[in-house]
Amino acid sequence: MEENIVYKFVILLCLVDQIIGQPVIADQPIVGNVKEATFTQEAIADIKCTDPGGGKVAVSIETVTSTPTAGHCQRCFQAFNFATGLPEQWKIYFIPGNIRLSYLSASRYDVMIACRDGNGGTSNTVIGINVIPNAPPYFDPVYINKDILNSGTKTAGESIGFFTALDPDGDSLSYTMTTSITTDIFQINAATGEVTLRKALGALCRSNLVLYIEARDNFNAQVAKLSANLHFKSMNYPGIITNLNRVFTVEENLGLASITIERTDAQEVAFTCDLTVQPPSMTSKINYDNTGPKILLSSLNYEVDKNANITVQCTDGLCNAVPKWLYLQILDVNDNPRLDPPTQTISTPEGYISVLPNYILTDEDGSDPPVYYFANAVPAGFFIDKVTGRIRTNIDYRVDTNNQVDLTLTIAANDTKGPQPTNPVTVLLSIYDVNDNRPIIAKTSYEYLLEDCTTPRVLDTLVATDADGGVNGEVEFETKISGSLSVTSTGQISLTSAPAAGMFETVEVYAFDKGLNPGVLKSAAPAVITLIGIPCATTPYTGATTELTTESTTMSTEPPEPTLPPNQRRNNPEDLIWISIACVLGLAIVALFIFIIYRCNVAARNKRREMSKKDGPPRKSSKAYVNPDHIKTRSASVVGAPPVNNKQEQKDYFKNDIKDNYKETYKAKTLTSAV
Template identity: 25%
Template sequence: MARQVLLVIWFLSLGSALGQVSYSIPEEMAKGSLVGNIAQDLGLDLKRLKSGKARIYTGDSTEYIELNKDRGVLLIKERIDREALCGQTTPCALHLQIILENPMDFYSITIEITDMNDNAPSFEKGRISFRISESAILGSKFMLYPAIDPDVGINGLQTYTLNPTDNFNLKFRNKPGDGQNVEMVLQRPLDREKQQNIILVLKAFDGGDPQLSGSIEIHITVLDVNDNAPVFTKSVYKATVTENAPKDTIVSTVSATDADEGINGKIEYSIASMQDNARHIFDINKENGQVSVVGKIDFEKARNYEIRVQASDHGGLTDSCKIIVDVLDINDNKPVIDIVSKTNVIAENSPSDTVVIMINVQDPDSGENGKVQCSINENIPFSLKSVKTNFFSLVTDSDLDREKESNYNISVTCTDEGVPSLSSSIILCLQISDVNDNAPVFEKSSYETSVQENNTPGLSIFTVSASDADFNQNARVSYILEDSSVNGVPVSSLVSVSADSGVIHAVRSFDYEQIKYFHVRVKAQDGGSPPLSSNVSVKIIIQDHNDNAPQVLYPVHASFGRCGLSGH
């Protein structure tokens, strides 16, 4: 079938483009039917739909539409019955959202469901019966049970016919806001002696193509002598009732009079017709005309009701009136908080206005009772922003530091403006992930140690230690001996340092007589990417050991023979 596409896109500032697309489709489309090319209409790349984990959010468990990410199209997931979905409400539309992540994007989709003529008019009862006096005056009106057609517009109920028309003709009014009024009007006198029982056929037609119809028989018993019909004091009664009103609450009292005396003047009241959603909510006392509550009234399901009441005397004459009941809302619904999209972990270097969580809040009450304000706990680096009606996003609003706070329990409270107000809360748990923003730090700015000469190679001389405030790999410290030389000799030929423990070992045996002290620099480097580091100076003093005998350097001793002079 032909489909109409209405495309409207706008942008809101929150780091995400928020668009809206509208489609119009007929009801009863087969599963798998195409609704619209959402990727094309929103200007989205198919790769974006997949990488963003595109999904449909409807806010409730009813899902008639599915998203095919491979083709970028919306398809019929379940057959849609417009009458079951919306009843008589027009226009009938599905409201859904497409959510994407990384980055988070939000698109609103409206799909209008148009009516098909898939219901014929039907009557609630099998037949209509009247007892009418033969003395009934011309022009007397008899209200008929209207037919019901759940279709809307031209496919809904349009007209009636009545056959035969020897004694009666048909009067039908169908005004917007006034409902339907079907009456049978006496146009020729009745004569019980000629015809005591009359059978008429009332037929109802809709305006669809092809046209559908339904019929009901009207059985009339002609009675003797009752020449005054009941007359209501008003044609329309108006009343109000508070939702959740207790049973037996009096909503309205109707009253009719009959000029006849005796049994012909005694009036009984009955409910002739009402909307389907009111049939188990109201009843009438047939003796005094009091209309009372017998079921549960819920403003969120129906805000008003129309009740047709009939007054009948015992001679078979009737009159009718209408009661319009407006329901007053009370604040009986808490706001409902639904998490649309959530990030459980966020990096500590995330910029301000990073979207962490998106929630949807609904309150089915009306007016001030349905207006909702949401807030979060104080003294945390987050804020709650309204991005669209009933949608809020939790964003960062200041710097995060995992080393100061590694996780947050964020309480979101939504309160309506009713009196007294009602509220709901949820706790959102958010973990802060580490980035390598801290260099290792030594315990001291410099170190000094000593070792006795003539040590054995491999001797542990000293241990340096540095700590890193980061987490896991970013906090894993390795120690490195920086290149330098001592008296022209590489320092690495004198000492080494353990990368894991920071222990400084002697590479060879030291000789105090050759070197009395020397300095080395040790670097501590973490395992981040890129790594961060710091260094420290270690002074190593060689302690003397008595390992050399004295030597006479002066005076120099000459070598002589035996005492005396040698002869010539």
């Protein structure tokens, strides 16, 4: 009994020691808060865990439970002790990672921690962490009106004002801005929302403008929006030109003239104008003078100058006035005609000539056109257009080998309102050769049958001609190197190496001229150079003999008949053409020979028949007994019966002649019956 009591007492002492020796977590329950838009490491709650025995403790997170979505951001929380001087003060930290806090996904986290001492004692507790939702920024109010004073004098860099959004969480905001019209005058500070000027506000040239400003934090998708309607006071506006958009008439040869530009402008700012003149040829006659301001006109000539349309664009440096136009009309005044320049040179290619000299006709009678004519003798085929003065030919005027022909033409024009013609002018017409003739190769086919022991040599030289003159007529050949053949630019055909026996090689070479206008021309057909290699001629082998004999070998001076490879003899297109032509000619000759024999035979038979009719009674037949009745009957039947066809067969000619002769003979005789 006593032993049991002692045993129970020992156990009780052990339990008391364990209870008294476990770490102690103070200030429970522990609750922490973390903002939804937290992106940096942040301490959330303090953990005060002590060891009654004075030892060190360690705190760790056991589990993390999130609601309403389980398992959200499990690794977002950690327990650390950064205060090394206070080892019992641990903290729960939020650690940012790939997953952001979201109030909608997990508004609360229950984090179970364990505090352990060095003896293995452990205490657990649950820390509640609440997620505080992040509110988006906003403007209040969302639409404002703002007056901008002295707008016309504000310069670049000046502030229009701050347009700041509110954010309950104090998040950093970024600002963007657009405008109701396209302009680069305004800019906004992305961090502060201040709107400033990039350039002078007076260049806006309008009374109002709307700024559309947006503010956003770095967490919420919702954007704060503000519409700021700016009203510009004392603004700069464009001036208005009042005396243009009209027709202005001026007489020719009047001298200098001017047109004042009048305008109204509330600001009375100094301005300048730019003139755009159409046609551009009148630009030198029309100028702008800023003193006034006014448009200056030089002395104008009705026959030379043209009516012009002037566009006037004025500006004060900031605002452009509405463009205006002025149509300048030149009035004609009668004047003695004159033709200029006195001498001019024109170059034109050969062919059908059509050139228009640069006439300058000074004649105030614009409605009385001149009549142009040649004042000197001109070559045949040349004529001049009476209305325009264009020089033409009705023939194809060729220069070719002459390279260039220079003609001197004297031209004048009559004024139909006066008897006196204009002063004659000289046109030096230079007609140059055009490279319009292709080179022609004199011989386009070269064939060489060479032994395979032939040494390199010059075989021939190509020759080509060109009907053009000068550089256009200079000819050269394309350089070719192919197999055993080579052709130089001068046309020299050379054998560069011995041809192989049985080789069949073809090279095509074109001729080119050196024409510059319009360019180089190539011959229409090439020179075709054909090289056929044959075996070298050798002494035939006589066989082995029992005696040594020395015989002189005489080499044939003529090469043996070449034996072409079977595929070349069979597939040569030229051989097939010649064989076909020979067959056709042979058939034609045979047919002609048969026809001649036939015609000679017919003529001989006809001649014989005519001679038989002229010689009188025929000679007696060698037959002794002939029945005349039978002959008479047959002759009568032959005479009385119509022929089956008008054209008798050739084999019956002599039979019918015999019948007719017998018929005539036995009409005059009475023959006794042979029976």
